[in-house]
Amino acid sequence: MTVPAAAAVPDGRASARRGNWAAGKREHPLAGSSRTAGYFFVAIYVALLALLGIAPVVYAIYLALSNSGGFGSSFVNAFNDYRFLPAFEHILEFMGLWLVSQTILVVGLTLMLHNLAQRVGAVFRFLFYIPGALAGAASVIVWLFMLDPSASPFAFVLHWFGYAQFNNTIAPGNLPAIFAIMAFWTGAGGWIVVMYGALNNIPHELLESAQIDGANAFKTALFIKLPLIRKWVVYMLVLSFAGGTQLFVEPTVLGSAALGVGVSKYWSPNQLAWFVASQYDNFNEAAAISVVLLVLGLAIAAVLVWRGRLFEAE
């Protein structure tokens, strides 16, 4: 957890100020710096972390637990809210569609691009990647247009499905798929670039020897490249799952294009939490819902950091 006490052997400590670093250099690469300087450098960040990272979490837990109805009653209220389960069902459905299609398509497209000439592949990657600049409300508005059969360049596709008007397209049953398409459109390109970078790290000799052994492009992709990028696929999946649980922008912005149909104001859990906070001033229930979401996000992040060995924390 903290710096092991052994690092502070008398020799290292005594020499710290004077900078007699040569003696202890090998064992203590950081010896030579003063003991207190570190606190000074991280001070602003630690203040922000405490105020904006830790305090809100603690306060939300406090609010969730300190309802006048008794210990834990906010959670009971939240779970019993008739909108609570449907909100989680909605995002589960959305994530099922999104995660499965994203995983298959990102891996498939990356493997295909990797078989192309370097330059051609770079052009495709760039075109796939550009929509990533349109996060937030902007990408949702672009898709409002794409889903509007009267103006969309994809109108012929919408007509195949029998959608003649915008409110046919955004029927409630279609929403999980629509949000999955939006998320894929903005996010997939970045992941393709990441996966492609990982594929480029595969030693050339390995691919060559596979070829000599008679593996065709398809087999090489399936049995050599895929296993080597599996780690990245897992990373993408876990991060996307964590992000997906937090869905808010897409249903909120789509909901403001009402057209008489409308998307419910509590379609996703985050929306529900905001709804009870802003409409009923029920901060306790809002805190309880956001704590549920926080625990989900924290658990996933903690598993990645401590079990995934993906990150460089020495």
Next chain:
Amino acid sequence: MALPRRHAIQVVALVILLFFTAFFFVPMIWLFLAPTKTDGQLLTQSPFAFGSFHTLAQTFHRVVTYSGHSVLTWLKNSAIYSFGGTALAVVAAIPAGYGLALTQFIGRRLLLSITLVVMIMPATALVLPLFLEINKLGLYGTIWSLILPFGFFPFGVYLAYIYFSSTIPRDLLAAARIDGAGEWAVFRYIALPLARPIVSLVGFFAFVASWNNFFLPFVMTYDSSQYPLQVGLQQLIGSTASFNPANFSAGSSIVVLHRPDLAMAVIVAIAPVLIVFLFAQRALVSGMLAGATKE
């Protein structure tokens, strides 16, 4: 026999790639062509037809003058929140990354682990707790309710940490200390000048993240005069006739916008980030990879 089959596979792969190229890129082309047409032309002309520069100018004028130049107010707000947040993020993250990488103090590993967890955790998970806290602190409705959270940027700290621990030779710092330089002087005159690439990278990321953020300003602002562009865009949807016809019953006072206007507003909103994306793709991607580089 083998050759034709290989060709067939290649053709299939190419068809799939072209299909997805259309999927990813057609919406972008459409978006940039839409403001050159009138709403009527949008429905009758080919989606890829170019209207006219004259129409484009009219569309631009309508968007800019909408509701007492609201779009300019939102643009200004976006700039204040994003640049304020970015400045704070850089000022906090660069020394913190240095401290974590090149100095020793009790609690260093713990701080590093917490930073990683908060970095990976979706930032949106903190929005409602932040709203509750900011509300309690009485900062609701002030610019600090956005600048402070934007300035808290663990990802930037992590990027700086990776940079300092992998590129700055420790011997160099030690040599400076032998020469009598204090800790601050070592950072200021040796590490910082070498850290220019990471300062701009952290700045890029913090800026893009703040500029594109919707959820946090949506929750923290309550009046149109405080909105950043991302939130303002949502209000524009409400003023767009084809998406909300019910708002435009006879005699309604709401200014009517049309689809080309909305497309124009989206272009204005994404322009700064798009420019960053076009010119800094390599840097942005290397940063994405730096998030997980333990090969």
